[in-house]
Amino acid sequence: MxxxxxxxxxxxxxxxxxxxxxxxxxxxxxxxxxxxxxxxxxxxxxxxxxxxxxxxxxxxxxxxxxxxxxxxxxxxxxxxxxxxxxxxxxxxxxxxxxxxxxxxxxxxxxxxxxxxxxxVPVWKLLGLDLSKTVETSVTVGIQSPEDAATQTRDWHTRTGARVLKIKLGSPEGIDADQAMFAAIQAAARPDAIFRVDANGGWSVAEAQTMIPWLAARGVEYVEQPLAQDNEDGLPHLRPAPIPIFVDETIRVASDVPRFAHVVDGVNVKLMKCGGLREALRIVAVAKAHGLKTMLGCMGETSLAITAGAQIGAAFDHLDLDSHLNLKNDPFIGASWTGGKVVPTDAPGLGVAPV
Missing domain, CATH: 3.30.390.10 (Enolase-like, N-terminal domain)
Known part of the structure; x- marks a missing residue:
């Protein structure tokens, strides 16, 4: 080739x-x-x-x-x-x-x-059931409470999405995290679902404070509370009132068993693990250890997002939203339907240039 x-x-x-x-x-x-x-x-x-x-x-x-x-x-x-x-x-x-x-x-x-x-589309090639595809989250990054509230309202208006993934771990500390989260929750639609990703921005002590605080406010789960080189602190967060997922900590399937006893789920990204085949291996190993799975993304266009959507039905949670935050997405691919990123019946990935 x-x-x-x-x-x-x-x-x-x-x-x-x-x-x-x-x-x-x-x-x-x-x-x-x-x-x-x-x-x-x-x-x-x-x-x-x-x-x-x-x-x-x-x-x-x-x-x-x-x-x-x-x-x-x-x-x-x-x-x-x-x-x-x-x-x-x-x-x-x-x-x-x-x-x-x-x-x-x-x-x-x-x-x-x-x-x-x-x-045939890739999802059919892999024998997956599109009816199992869940809604994807859309991301609100670290910013002032006022700007975060504005972006929350914009996401709801522009996309109709109800699942929000909120980035915390502010360099300004957990008081800033709490203020921003409160502003987002006040601006969100009544049926909004909240998830949090700290991207390793908390210390053990900060995570011990923030996780119960977020749980009391209805957050579904917290992702990567501790930095990638601070996994030894994860046992100190157990038991936790809501599930803890890891992202940067897990790259390939062989990483899963090392952390299965201290977390509840793993976030998989194609750019991190190396593609569809390894992503499905991670799902299999995670399920064997009783863990939940999530498929996320980096700064991808509709091309890579649609590739992820081909296997999205194999995951418990989805965070495939980077293409929705682009001024100049050069591709069209998976459809946006009811808050879901869903691949089409077109052969292969079903992606074409705009």
């Missing part, structure tokens, strides 16, 4: 601030594979968890090109083996454990190709 790439520059409607920083735009990498006259599309979204960027992704593809050129897109096991070898050897990668996003981009392009070749 032949692989080509191009850069796209994206700009957010509202810059997203989390505990680790703020992002208003990004340069993503679109990967196109061609074989037997059929093309497949994939996307790399840059992120600090996997360490991938558009530039490193292109560099990595150059390293992979000879091995991948000898394979067909339907040889997913062999393709994944080549990608895993790159990840293990850290060829052209910046740091241990990086490479998830470029692996995801190539793998989703292969799935797109296979679906188009067979004339």
């Amino acid at each position: 032949t692989i080509t790439t191009n850069h796209i520059t994206l700009e957010k409607i509202t810059p997203l601030r989390i505990s680790r920083g703020v992002s208003g735009n990004s340069v993503n990498l679109i990967v196109t594979i061609e074989h037997e006259g059929i093309t497949g599309l994939g996307e790399l979204a840059p992120n600090g968890v996997s360490g991938d960027k558009a530039e490193t992704g292109e560099r990595d593809i150059e390293a992979l090109r000879p091995a991948l050129a000898a394979l067909a897109p339907w040889e997913l096991e062999r393709v994944e083996g080549v990608l895993s070898e790159l990840r293990s050897a850290a060829v052209g990668l910046d740091g241990v454990g990086s490479g998830g996003a470029i692996k995801a981009a190539i793998e989703m392009a292969c799935h797109d190709w296979v679906g188009k070749k067979l004339g």
